[in-house]
Amino acid sequence: MKQMQHTLTVRCRGRGAVNITRDIQQWISQNEIETGLLTLFVQHTSCSLMVQENADPDVLHDMEAFLSKLIPDGDPSFLHRAEGPDDMPAHIRMALTQTSLSIPVSKGRAMLGIWQAVYLYEHRSLPMNRQVMLHLLGT
Amino acid sequence: MKQMQHTLTVRCRGRGAVNITRDIQQWISQNEIETGLLTLFVQHTSCSLMVQENADPDVLHDMEAFLSKLIPDGDPSFLHRAEGPDDMPAHIRMALTQTSLSIPVSKGRAMLGIWQAVYLYEHRSLPMNRQVMLHLLGT
Amino acid sequence: MKQMQHTLTVRCRGRGAVNITRDIQQWISQNEIETGLLTLFVQHTSCSLMVQENADPDVLHDMEAFLSKLIPDGDPSFLHRAEGPDDMPAHIRMALTQTSLSIPVSKGRAMLGIWQAVYLYEHRSLPMNRQVMLHLLGT
Secondary structure (H helix, E strand, O other): OEEEEEEEEEEEOOOEEEEOHHHHHHHHHHOOOOOEEEEEEEOOOOEEEEEEEOOOHHHHHHHHHHHHHHOOOOOOOOOOOOOOOOHHHHHHHHHHOEOEEEEEEEOOEEOOOOOEEEEEEEOOOOOEEEEEEEEEEEO | OEEEEEEEEEEEOOOEEEEOHHHHHHHHHHOOOOOEEEEEEEOOOOEEEEEEEOOOHHHHHHHHHHHHHHOOOOOOOOOOOOOOOOHHHHHHHHHHOEOEEEEEEEOOEEOOOOOEEEEEEEOOOOOEEEEEEEEEEEO | OEEEEEEEEEEEOOOEEEEOHHHHHHHHHHOOOOOEEEEEEEOOOOEEEEEEEOOOHHHHHHHHHHHHHHOOOOOOOOOOOOOOOOHHHHHHHHHHOEOEEEEEEEOOEEOOOOOEEEEEEEOOOOOEEEEEEEEEEEO
């Protein structure tokens, strides 16, 4: 059994979901692991991980519209406002989605379903570079 | 350290939570792993995993009522409507619950709490066969 | 590759988030694992795990206010009411946050980001002792 780790840096242009599936699959294929387990962990508190449909971009649009309505930017009831109107909503969005994800690996690939992609969901408005830690274990 | 994988097929009769605890425990017991880690991963974008109470069926009723109200089927603001009024809500429900779950294994069993069950939560209205990938690692 | 498990007991004084980061890091450091994977699993259905900001306590206040408004205690539409007005909301809060978390370990520490803490989020009003199972794997 071998293990390896890697930090994936994801450039985000502001709020929205960035498809990181290809980066993940490429990293696995470089490591010569056929069968195992991949874990992703996001090292931030205002972005998160989401598995979501990879086909129709309207899905991401509707997801964003839903979250924006559920957790309004600049809600006057928030006490935590020093970092901007999108900051506390980002913390809540992150708590409601995923900080870590674990995906079985088979035949050298993360076993995503045919319609699945892994997204880094940036919840802040400004462009950010985000770090996703990858851990791979297997044979 | 050994590892093994299995695809569990879950028959869903439409929207609702299917208890898959017994299937999981049976699969672990077939693999002669005493101590380790079990990971579940759902290969879809309109169903998800949920750990929830195993005793009172009213809990699942209230959970479903809450989600139905929070994310109304057929919301006219959704752009993604081609696959039916329950499809975009299914994607949102899935993002708010779990795609993967990791559970320590001890004495040959997933160490669920006494009141816990693992559910495959189907979010679409029509009957579906769903795939849950299981990965077991241990000694 | 070695693995070890531990049950962390967390004393909660009622609803609210308890920072368990130090307990986790201490347990890892006792196990002489330099590189690996830590998994946390909560054995309950009315508390959960959350990674969240560790700096401004207003974040936890706003998080709690958001959840309290989204899922009102004593909602008369709930059928599951025998265990009190905060019980069904606790089950829903738990389904929307995390039951398990997986965090890569490097240099003998869980690789949390600089602003991240791991919280056990108690959703019931009464004081409770909660169990978090820890599983550590690595070299």
